[in-house]
Amino acid sequence: MKKAILFMIISTFSFSLMNSFVKYLSHFPTFEIVFFRTIGSLILGTSYIIIKKIPILGNNRRFMIFRALAGLTAMSLFFMSLQYLPVGTAVSLRYLAPIYAAIFAVLLLKEKLKPIQWLLFLFAFGGVLVLKGFDNTINSTGLLLVLAASVFSGLVYVLIRKIGNNDHPMVIVNYFMFTGTVIGGLLSVNNWITPTGIDWLLLLSLGIFGFFGQVFMTKAFQIAQTNLVAPLKYIEVIFTIMVGIFWFGDIYSIWSLIGILMIIAALVANVIVGKK
Numbered sequence: 001m002k003k004a005i006l007f008m009i010i011s012t013f014s015f016s017l018m019n020s021f022v023k024y025l026s027h028f029p030t031f032e033i034v035f036f037r038t039i040g041s042l043i044l045g046t047s048y049i050i051i052k053k054i055p056i057l058g059n060n061r062r063f064m065i066f067r068a069l070a071g072l073t074a075m076s077l078f079f080m081s082l083q084y085l086p087v088g089t090a091v092s093l094r095y096l097a098p099i100y101a102a103i104f105a106v107l108l109l110k111e112k113l114k115p116i117q118w119l120l121f122l123f124a125f126g127g128v129l130v131l132k133g134f135d136n137t138i139n140s141t142g143l144l145l146v147l148a149a150s151v152f153s154g155l156v157y158v159l160i161r162k163i164g165n166n167d168h169p170m171v172i173v174n175y176f177m178f179t180g181t182v183i184g185g186l187l188s189v190n191n192w193i194t195p196t197g198i199d200w201l202l203l204l205s206l207g208i209f210g211f212f213g214q215v216f217m218t219k220a221f222q223i224a225q226t227n228l229v230a231p232l233k234y235i236e237v238i239f240t241i242m243v244g245i246f247w248f249g250d251i252y253s254i255w256s257l258i259g260i261l262m263i264i265a266a267l268v269a270n271v272i273v274g275k276k
Contacts, residue, residue, distance in 0.1 A: 004224035007216045008232040014213035016091075016239035020247060021202045021209070022079055023087045028195070030079050032188035033206070037075070038180030040207015041214075045174045056174070058167040067159040067172065068179035074152035075180065077145050084142025086250040088241030089131070092260040093146045095234065095267055099124060100154025102270075108158060116273055120266045127262030134255035169218060177207075231268040 018037075025033055049056050058064055074097075081090050099121045105111040128147075132138050163172060195203055220229050237260065244250035252260075 004220040004229050005232060007220035007223075008229060009235065011213045011216035011220065012233060012236035013239055014209045014216065015236050016243055018206055018209035018213065019082070019087055019091055019240055020243045021206060023082045023244075023248065025199065025202055026079075026083045028193050028199075028203070029188050029191040030076055031184045032192060033079055033203070034072070034076055034180050034184035035188055036203040037079075037206040037210060038177045038184060040204060041211040042174065042177035042181050042207070044207065044211045045170055045177055049168075049170055049174060052170075054168050054171060056171065058171040058175070060163045060166055061175075063159055063163050064167065064172055064175040065179070067156055067163065068176040070152050070155045070159060071176045072180050072183060074149045074156060077149035077152065081142045081145035081149060084139040085146060086241075086252065086256075087244045087248065088237060088250065088252070089138065089256060089260065090142065090146050091240045092237050092263055093128065093131075093143070094150050094153065095237070095263065096124060096128070096147070096150040097153035097157065098267055098270065100151045101157035102154075104154055104158040105161070109161065114273060117270055120270045120273070124263045124266035124270075127259040127266065129259075130255055130262060131259035135253050135259070137251075137253065138256070173214060231271050234264050234268060237264055 022033055022037070046056070048054075078090065078094055081093075085093075102111075102113055102117065102121070106113060128143075132140075132143055160172065217233065220232070241250075241252065241260075245252075
């Protein structure tokens, strides 16, 4: 368990740095950031697949393409939201994705939820209402963008479940990274801004941090029970809020913190309840 905690801390810190760099690079077009975010992970992921001699095309190709498109949409909307919201708030709201995943699972996979889980979902959405209703600094455009991003992220979870264990996790991720590289590259051509100086390093590091965040999270889930490890991923919110305060000078009102706490508490409780 200690090793799993260490892996999750490394993973969440990697994702926190990646999101913070995206926030810092928000003067670049969104799809250019998507391109740099995905091409780094694509190179690392493809290298791993070739070294391990894993079939690169996989089996359930249709659903992996659907997952890639849904993931690309979620990523793009989330990156756009960072132009309007404090990075910690955006990350917190994106974590509503498990709620939408559960709803999609009920509708598409005919899964069932316990009554208490529905109450926890309502409590989490109450946190969103507290954020927007009592904190006038929350931008409406950013809020809509990140909520839409969390819906597509929820769809991603269900599509991954639909793919099942027939394909290697790295192949599923690689489909996503390849799609993001191609589409992000094509959509950024007309608005391309050539990076200079430190921006090159930050842009190229996005894929590296994203890749290692994913790898260490996977390792943590492999060596410890899901219901013990899953709540630890919300450490990312704490890391990101701290980075936002010290790097970007983000200011969080008491209502923002209460709303974020409500969301995270409800989602952690749902993970624990759902695994029992």
